[in-house]
Amino acid sequence: MVNTEKFIAKAIDEIKKKSDGKKVVMALSGGVDSSVCAELARRAIGDNLIPIYVDTGLMRKGETKKIQEVFAGLNLITVDAGAEYLEALKGVVDPEQKRKIIGEKFIRIFEREAKKTGAEYLLQGTIYPDIIESEGGIKSHHNVGGLPYNIEFKGLIEPLVDLYKDEVREVAAALNMPQEIVQRMPFPGPGLAVRVIGELTEEKVRVCREANAIAEEEIVPKFNPWQCFAAVIGRGTGVKGDNRLHGYIVAVRAVSSRDAMTAEVVEVPWDVLHTIATRITAEIPEVSRVVYDITPKPPATIEYE
Known part of the structure; x- marks a missing residue:
C-alpha cells in the first residue's frame, strides 16, 4: 500500500522542481500510468505541460479515437507515425531489436515535437516493474532499456518510477480519476509489435x-x-x-x-x-x-x- 496523499504531494513537488519552470512534453498513451502522470503534471505545471499521443500504427482497434475523446480537455497533440514505425521495423525479427528500435523512434518523435513547442523536458509513466525487467535482462521496455543513450532533452521526469501497477491504480483513485482510467487494462508501450x-x-x-x-x-x-x-x-x-x-x-x-x-x-x-x-x-x-x-x-x- 502506498500513502497516496503523501505520494501525490511529493510527485507534484518533484515535477515542479525538475521542470524548473520550463515546458514539458509528456508521452500520453491513455493507460493508467501515463494518465496519472498527466494529472499530476497538470496540477504541478499547468499550461507548461504538452501531452502528446503517438499513434504508432500498432494500437488496438479504436484506440486512437477513444484516447482523443477521453483527453480532449488537455489540448492533446496526436502524431500519426504509423508509416515511420513500420518502415523502421521492416525486416526485423528479433524481439529485443524490435524494442530498441521502437524506443529509439519513440524518443526521436518526442524530440522532434519538443522543438516545435520549445519544451526542454520529457515526462513519462515509467513504473518499477519496467525497471526490473529491463535491468534484469528479461526484456527492454521501450521507455527504459529501449531508450537510446543520447537524448536531446535536458532530462527525464518519471514520478511513478518507484511504484508497482496496483499502487499506480491507488494513486489514480485518490486523484478522483474516472474508473475507466483507474481500472484500464494494461497495453504494452510497443503496442501490437510485441504481439x-x-x-x-x-x-x-x-x-x-x-x-x-x-x-x-x-x-x-x-x-x-x-x-x-x-x-x-x-x-x-x-x-x-x-x-x-x-x-x-x-x-x-x-x-x-x-x-x-x-x-x-x-x-x-x-x-x-x-x-x-x-x-x-x-x-x-x-x-x-x-x-x-x-x-x-x-x-x-x-x-x-
Missing part, C-alpha cells in the same frame, strides 16, 4: 488488431482479467471451404495479476473459447487456427515478445 512474432507487416498487424478486439469483447465483460489479448504467433495449415489455407495461428491469452511481476492464467470455459475460435477464424479470413495459452508467469512473460 506479432517475427517481422511486422501491415497484414499481420491488421490480423492481430482484429483478433485482439474479438478476444477482448468475449473475455473482458465476463471475467474482468488483468490483461487479455490475441497474438499472431506463426502460420499453420488449415481448410476453409474446400481450399487449403496456410493461414495465421492466433494465440489468445488472459491472465490475472496484482503487479505484473507474476501472473496466473484465467480459466476461460470451453464454450467461450469455442466462440472466440469460431469468431476469429470466421471474421478474419487469413487465420487458420486459434490456440489458448495456459502458461503462467513465470516461466512465460505476459506478452509474447
